[in-house]
Amino acid sequence: MRPTGPLLLITVLQGLSGGMAVALTTALIFLRPSAELAHAVRMEPLIIVVALAGGVASFFHMHRIQAARFVLRRLKTSWLSREALTTGLYIGGLTGLAAGIDLGNWHGALLLGTAAGVAGLGLVAMFVTAMLYSTITAMRSWHSPLTVIAMMGVGVFSGWLVMAAIFAVVGTNPAPLREAAAVAVVLGLLLMAVKAQQWHFFAGARTSVMASTGTGLPLGPHRLQDSGTSRIPYKTQTQIWPDLRPGPKRLLYGLMFLLLTAVPVAAMGAISAGASPAGWFVGGAVSAVVGAFLERWLFFADATHSSRVWFTDHVKRASRVATHRGSPALLERYRRLSK
Amino acid sequence: MQLTIITDLNKCVGCKSCQVSCKEHNASGAFGSVPDHAPYNDPDGMWWNRIVTMESGEFPNTSVLYLPKACMHCYDAPCVPVCPTGASYKRVDNGVVLVDYDACIGCQLCIWACPYGVREFDEHEGVVKKCTMCVDRLEDESLPLRERQPACVQSCPTHARVFGDLDDQQSEVSQLVAQRQGFALLPELGARPAVHYLPRRPSPVVLAEEEVLKVMEERY
Numbered sequence: 001m002r003p004t005g006p007l008l009l010i011t012v013l014q015g016l017s018g019g020m021a022v023a024l025t026t027a028l029i030f031l032r033p034s035a036e037l038a039h040a041v042r043m044e045p046l047i048i049v050v051a052l053a054g055g056v057a058s059f060f061h062m063h064r065i066q067a068a069r070f071v072l073r074r075l076k077t078s079w080l081s082r083e084a085l086t087t088g089l090y091i092g093g094l095t096g097l098a099a100g101i102d103l104g105n106w107h108g109a110l111l112l113g114t115a116a117g118v119a120g121l122g123l124v125a126m127f128v129t130a131m132l133y134s135t136i137t138a139m140r141s142w143h144s145p146l147t148v149i150a151m152m153g154v155g156v157f158s159g160w161l162v163m164a165a166i167f168a169v170v171g172t173n174p175a176p177l178r179e180a181a182a183v184a185v186v187l188g189l190l191l192m193a194v195k196a197q198q199w200h201f202f203a204g205a206r207t208s209v210m211a212s213t214g215t216g217l218p219l220g221p222h223r224l225q226d227s228g229t230s231r232i233p234y235k236t237q238t239q240i241w242p243d244l245r246p247g248p249k250r251l252l253y254g255l256m257f258l259l260l261t262a263v264p265v266a267a268m269g270a271i272s273a274g275a276s277p278a279g280w281f282v283g284g285a286v287s288a289v290v291g292a293f294l295e296r297w298l299f300f301a302d303a304t305h306s307s308r309v310w311f312t313d314h315v316k317r318a319s320r321v322a323t324h325r326g327s328p329a330l331l332e333r334y335r336r337l338s339k
Numbered sequence: 340m341q342l343t344i345i346t347d348l349n350k351c352v353g354c355k356s357c358q359v360s361c362k363e364h365n366a367s368g369a370f371g372s373v374p375d376h377a378p379y380n381d382p383d384g385m386w387w388n389r390i391v392t393m394e395s396g397e398f399p400n401t402s403v404l405y406l407p408k409a410c411m412h413c414y415d416a417p418c419v420p421v422c423p424t425g426a427s428y429k430r431v432d433n434g435v436v437l438v439d440y441d442a443c444i445g446c447q448l449c450i451w452a453c454p455y456g457v458r459e460f461d462e463h464e465g466v467v468k469k470c471t472m473c474v475d476r477l478e479d480e481s482l483p484l485r486e487r488q489p490a491c492v493q494s495c496p497t498h499a500r501v502f503g504d505l506d507d508q509q510s511e512v513s514q515l516v517a518q519r520q521g522f523a524l525l526p527e528l529g530a531r532p533a534v535h536y537l538p539r540r541p542s543p544v545v546l547a548e549e550e551v552l553k554v555m556e557e558r559y
Contacts, residue, residue: 001451061446062446063444063446063462063465063466064443064445064464064465064466065444067426067441067442067443068444070423070424070425070426070444071424071444072423073423073424073425073442074420074422074424074425077421078420078421078422078423078448080422080446080448081423084423132448136417136448136451136452137417137452137528137529138417138451138452138454138528139451217393217395217404217406217524217536217538220395220396221395221397222393222394222395222404223393224391224392224393225392225394225403226390226391227389227391228390228391228392228408229384229386229389233385233386233389233459236384236385236460236461236462237456237458237459238447238450238451238460239451239453239456240456305451305456306454306456306525306528307453307454307455307456308456310389310391310406310455310456311456
């Protein structure tokens with residue numbers, strides 16, 4: 001489908017801020033109270049900025065903003081209604097937490113409890129957003145639990161790295177940062193495995209939707225000649241998008257794996273091995289965020305919708321098992337039979 | 340009641356009369372919602388009814404198949420529950436799936452949820468539009484009874500399209516579906532479309548007289 005800027009910003013930034021909230025709560029639990037921790041906690045409004053940027057982007061995704069007042073009408077059935085509610089609650093929770101830190105001087109159990117609650121809300125918002133995509137049956141590439149796992153994984157991993165980078169830059173003790181780096185290595189490797197599985201699932205979804213078999217029409221196979229008008233309606237039907245060519249697609253997937261997982265995991269590995277954390281964390285975080293945007297772009301651009309069968313014909317592929325090997329025994333048998 | 344349109348794929352000749360009459364009625368009629376901003380520069384534009392042309396069978400036994408494709412007005416329309424504002428809805432009294440443009444935010448989630456690719460986004464008005472089954476004609480009591488049917492049905496020169504109530508066992512559409520093995524598209528996606536198609540009969544085998552005589556002589 002057509003990958004639009006607002007969609008990329010909503011999904012990536014919401015996940016990023018959720019991951020940052022999770023990382024902040026983890027820091028509150030495991031770091032002893034210190035001047036660096038107090039200084040780092042003051043960075044909490046940055047999470048709000050990231051979440052708000054995603055929220056503002058969602059307004060640009062709506063094309064008739066005057067109807068936005070009806071957006072909570074279908075909480076019972078629509079994951080988009082639920083997304084609007086949970087993201088709103090999450091941003092409200094973040095703002096309340098920031099007010100508590102700055103104005104109420106919260107500390108101890110109150111601060112920890114509120115931060116954990118807000119991080120939980122962030123995870124719920126990420127889950128609801130992922131379910132929105134995962135439950136669309138017609139989008140064959142997304143209709144899988146992998147969508148939820150991958151989307152939440154990308155959010156938590158990138159947010160974790162960005163928050164750890166902030167902690168490293170403000171001068172937190174290196175020992176807990178090395179532990180954070182070790183956790184990031186595990187998360188990164190798991191994410192790599194999930195994304196590889198999802199890439200495989202996307203490829204399977206693409207080959208499962210073909211005009212020859214997929215329409216439900218009897219007396220096949222069928223080959224598409226005309227989709228009804230002179231061109232495929234990419235402008236008015238955003239669920240379809242021109243196929244990415246195999247070469248550039250492989251390149252983009254490779255780049256995505258490199259930026260989203262390989263580079264950050266290598267950077268975290270260097271920190272665990274004893275390198276100075278700040279530079280490596282910042283480098284890893286920047287790479288992960290850029291990789292997250294590329295991952296989301298591919299998530300939309302490479303998705304296969306069931307209606308594709310009426311808009312693009314499948315590429316004719318040669319057999320993957322045929323060989324040039326002759327059949328001399330069969331030929332000899334045929335010659336003997338024909339005599 | 341579930342209003343529907345049945346298309347006999349044997350009779351459809353791909354003239355696109357239904358495609359054009361749909362656009363003509365809905366762009367210039369009283370309802371006036373199919374945009375036609377640059378008809379001479381942009382022939383694609385928005386179409387609520389598209390006639391897909393397909394080649395079927397394997398060479399040399401091939402034929403051309405025309406498949407009129409508009410909203411299927413599904414029993415379990417996937418586009419309805421995903422809509423956050425309730426703009427997409429299905430009427431209980433006649434089963435027609437409609438869009439309330441005043442409540443639509445243009446998020447396009449319904450376009451992605453529809454398995455058939457029959458919803459279209461109007462970027463000028465910022466809303467999603469689709470076939471209304473000419474509900475304005477169906478409920479216009481000033482029209483004579485025979486004209487209270489969708490424009491595409493009325494304009495079909497070969498009477499390939501039949502309009503009626505699929506829930507009424509005695510209706511013509513129900514009889515056709517039952518007797519002619521009417522089928523719906525992509526049934527595995529679970530939307531239970533109301534719109535059905537009547538399958539094409541296999542092409543008859545054409546034999547030359549000499550071939551028949553030759554076989555008769557050989558055998559008898």
